[in-house]
Amino acid sequence: MNPEENDSNDVFLQITSDFLMDKFNVNIIQPDCSELENLFRQRGTIREFKKKEYFARQNERTNHIGFVDLGIFRLTRIDDKANERIIGYSFKNDFVSDYPALANKTSSRINIQAVTDSKAYLLTFAELNDFWETNMDTQRLGRLIAESMFATISQRLFGFYCETPEQRYIALMERCPDLKEKIPLKEIASFLGVTPETISHIRKRMWKK
Secondary structure: OOOOOOOHHHHHHHHHHHOOOHHHOOOOOOOOOHHHHHHHHHHOEEEEEOOOOEEEOOOOOOOEEEEEEEOOEEEEEEOOOOOEEEEEEEOOOOEEOOHHHHHHOOOOOOEEEEOOOEEEEEEEHHHHHHHHOOOHHHHHHHHHHHHHHHHHHHHHHHHHHHOOHHHHHHHHHHHOOOHHHHOOHHHHHHHHOOOHHHHHHHHHHHHHO
């Protein structure tokens, strides 16, 4: 395996976390989640997170899904060799959680940590499930979100296994043009599964064009 590439577990975790981060998925047709967002704003509990405070910790149980009102959350995983992998980010008006862990009632496989002082509206997984069962419209929304997640899986798998690091970097910058102002180079590199030096070389080539 190329040492710059994430292992398959990290790829899967990035895919599932991407589902919650609309800014990373603008190439996918997203369902209208305004009703779901309103649910969080109206019924959710607002909570403040100080910089570096954890929303969820790897290997611990979690029971909440958040809707980010302010700030940035970083999603990471510590692998068996104690290396930290950047799985993704959640920004303002994104959802944030380890959804697979909630759905499967298992311990979280990732850490979710506030990059800045942040705020999020929180609902429990049970409260979200109650919303899905409200009526036919909410059931349909749940199905559309599942379809969107499947499309995201296909897009990310294609990117990781069929595109070059430069293609992945360019695609990320097109989706998130202000990301490099918010996130350090080494974290962008980790997210893309390459070294910081690779990102520097890519940027230099782009500047020369």
